[in-house]
Amino acid sequence: MKPIRPPQTSFVLSPLKPRSCRSSPRLRVNPAQCRTFIRPQRPSHRAVENLNLNRMRTESYDYYVRRRAFLLCGAISGVVGICYTSYLLFQELRKPKKLDSGLPDKLDPFSTEAGSKRKTVIHDGDGTELVPTGNSTIPTFPRLLELAVGAEGAQEKVNGVEYTLVGLGVRTVSFLSIQVYMVGYYIATQDIAAIQSRLIKEINPIATTLVSNEKDELRKALLDNERGEQLWTDILREIKPRSLFRVVPVRDTDFHHLRDGFVRAITARSQSNNSVYGDEAFGAAMKEFRNLFNRGKVPKKQEMLLVRDAAGRLTITFNDGKTGMGTLGRVSEERVSRLLWLNYLAGSKVASEPARKNIVEGLMEFVERPVGTVESQVV
Structure with missing residues (x-):
């Protein structure tokens, strides 16, 4: 008798499908407790922040x-x-209204390059001709000055001497370029022809005016340290034109500060030639020059004039803003004023390089005209 076998049942295993606790109707699980692929299971309850009304009121x-x-x-x-x-x-x-000079564009007040504009002349309410300086504190300088200092003839002693502005610039000190004062160089209008002739003869002995390339040669000579100093020394010693420097402080200063700058410049130039400046007369003149500045404050915008007459005597005048223009004194030694003038006009180190370049450009306008016809030009 054969043993009875249980009936065989065949079945196929199908791959198990992942069942989601959310989709399964059989699982009664809180959705908050479900674990997902990305986030872990979360607790069934969340913490509730307690509201702090005082803090909210303070923040608001x-x-x-x-x-x-x-x-x-x-x-x-x-x-x-x-x-x-x-x-x-x-x-x-x-501001006073600018007027066109009617001349072709030539030079800018502070430019040394050809092709820039000629110096502009403006007029104030009284009709006085002014030249812009480019400085906000001292915006303008008068084109003409009339002074009794330096008068020679009877008519000049009555009417005064007319001085024409040649060039101007700012004096700066230290590596920070701190502005100290504006300075302008004026020449007696009647003496311009003599300087004009001397400068032209320096380049072309037979000419009455200079053309463009000759002007460039003269400009180069005046800006050269040695040649420019020698040329100006000859002009100051031989021609002796009446001229002046107008000094207007940009900031409050004092006479001692100005004196120290002048004395250092004169002393440095005199020590280079002790045979000419090492005598007692020059030393006494320097002492006299120092004594003229034993005074107090120099407020800004108050002008000081350093005037050199035909004999080379130096006269210093100052306007304190209260009593008007007054004379501080005079130094008769010609060498003192000559060295002081060279401190602005020529040499390896000048008091104001912008002023020297602007003065040279003013002289270029002199030599481009026939000798004796500069009195009516616009600077």
């Missing part, structure tokens, strides 16, 4: 305080900007 108050301060600063800035803009417009409207 601080926010509105900052907002009000910001808006207030903006309003103040707007008012200041409007006031400043109005002030600038008012200043522009008060």
Whole structure:
């Protein structure tokens, strides 16, 4: 008898499908407790932040305080900007109106390159001719000055001597280029022809004017340290033109500060030639020169004139703004004024390089005209 076998049942294993706890109707699980592929299982309850009303009130108050301060600063800035803009417009409207000189474009007041504009002349309310300086504190210099100092003939002693501006510039000190004063060089109008002739003969002995390439040669000679100093020394010693330097401080200073700068410049140049400047007469003249500056303050915008007459005597005048222009004194030794003039006009180290270059360009306008016809030119 054969053993009875149980019936065989065949079945196929199908791959198990992942079942989601959310989609399965059989699982009664809180969805918050489900684990997903990306995030772990979360707790069934969440922490609830306790609201702090005092802190919220403080933060709101601080926010509105900052907002009000910001808006207030903006309003103040707007008012200041409007006031400043109005002030600038008012200043522009008060400036004297510029007039065209009628001459071709030539030179800029502070440029040494050909092709720039000729110096501009403006007129104030009284009709006085002014030359812009490019400086905000001292915006203009007079084109002409009339002084009794240096007068020779009877008519000049009555009417005064007319001096014409040749060039100007700013004096700076230290590596920070701190501006000290504006300085302008004036020559007696009647003596311009003599300087004009001497400069032309330096380049072309038979010419009455200089052409472009000859002017470039003269410019190069005047800017050369040795040749320029020798040329100006000859002019100051032989021709002795009446001239002056107008010094106007840009900031408040004093006489001792100005004196120290002048004395250092004269001393440095005199030590290079002790045989000419090492005598007692020159030493006594320097002592006299120092004593003229034993005074107090020099307010800004108050002019000082260093005047050299036909004999080479140096006369110093100053306008204190209260009593008017007054004479500080005179130094009769010609060598003192000569060295002081060279401190601005020539040499390896000058008091103001912009002034020297501008003076040279003013002289270039002299030599481009026939001798004796410069009195009516516009600088």
